[in-house]
Amino acid sequence: MDFNIISPLLITEAHLTASNILEDEYPDWDAATTFAAGDLVLSTVTHRVYESMQDSNLDNDPTVDDGTWWLDLRATNRWSAFDNRRTNPARRADAITYSIVPTMDCDAISLWGLNAGEVRIAVWDGATKIYDETFVMVDRGNVVSSYTWFWGGVVYARHKVLNGFPGYIGHRIDITISAPGGMAEVGNIILGRNYLxxxxxxxxxxxxxxxxxxxxxxxxxxxxxxxxxxxxxxxxxxxxxxxxxxxxxxxxxxxxxxxxxxxxxxxxxxxxxxxxxxxxxxxxxxxxxxxxxxxxxxxxx
Known part of the structure; x- marks a missing residue:
């Protein structure tokens, strides 16, 4: 068995061109608003969620605060898939979509902390679709006996690794994580170059x-x-x-x-x-x- 490692592309606003997850789970911080202790806000500049540590919190920018007024909690829901953690997943009902345009050649992708029935990866060269594959996430490794075959229930894999697709510079990579009727989740996405x-x-x-x-x-x-x-x-x-x-x-x-x-x-x-x-x-x-x-x-x- 070969052993591989994926060297990551560090995803920024320049790469993430679209997503169906909006940054609206909390109000955007406003210098003219007075916040009470425990209030939550977000910043679309840093893509982080902050909690007010004190009452009468006015005109204290959380993105530069030293912890006196604000506590940096986590990435926003839209950006949770790129915060290098699995325990703070991006979540959305039915499906999550991301469109990423890499600035380096990326021939591999891995998705961790999945809650999904299917994962679809499509690659576009301009208006031409050059790659499109859908992966059913049923994990058959949990079938270990005739009992689990008939009555064990459906178990879904929590991660997916794919390499060898044409994610060249300038191509658009569309990722769709589907959980129809449920809550789609992904803890972390690594897109990059595969090394054996x-x-x-x-x-x-x-x-x-x-x-x-x-x-x-x-x-x-x-x-x-x-x-x-x-x-x-x-x-x-x-x-x-x-x-x-x-x-x-x-x-x-x-x-x-x-x-x-x-x-x-x-x-x-x-x-x-x-x-x-x-x-x-x-x-x-x-x-x-x-x-x-x-x-x-x-x-x-």
């Missing part, structure tokens, strides 16, 4: 990291405080030694960036897929031919 790093070897470690806490009440009884979890993934990769500099260059380029990584774009992703960052990379070289590199990645909530 190497072949996954035996001995992959997938570690569950719980961020929940155990506290005690006044009587000494335990109380569990759920705070979600992440994963730490340690992957040995076989790479031709001559390609060592290429792999190290790719890792250096994505250092400090939120990336998508996965083992297989179709079928099961074997638990080594995720939205996260490179934590460590050890690259011993074997002059005989192939080298085994160890890559450590951590996922984001």
């Amino acid at each position: 790093l190497g072949t996954v070897m035996d001995g992959v470690e997938v570690q569950h990291v719980s961020h929940s806490r155990k506290e005690y009440d006044q009587y000494g009884d335990e109380m569990l405080v759920p705070r979600g979890s992440t994963r730490k993934i340690t992957i040995p990769l076989r790479v031709p030694t001559i390609q060592g500099p290429r792999v190290m260059t790719v890792i250096s380029e994505v250092d400090g960036l939120v990336v998508s990584f996965y083992g297989s774009p179709t079928g099961g992703l074997y638990g080594v897929e995720g939205l996260g960052f490179v934590d460590d990379h050890t690259q011993p070289l074997d002059a005989a031919g192939d080298s085994v590199f160890t890559l450590v990645l951590k996922t984001l909530k």
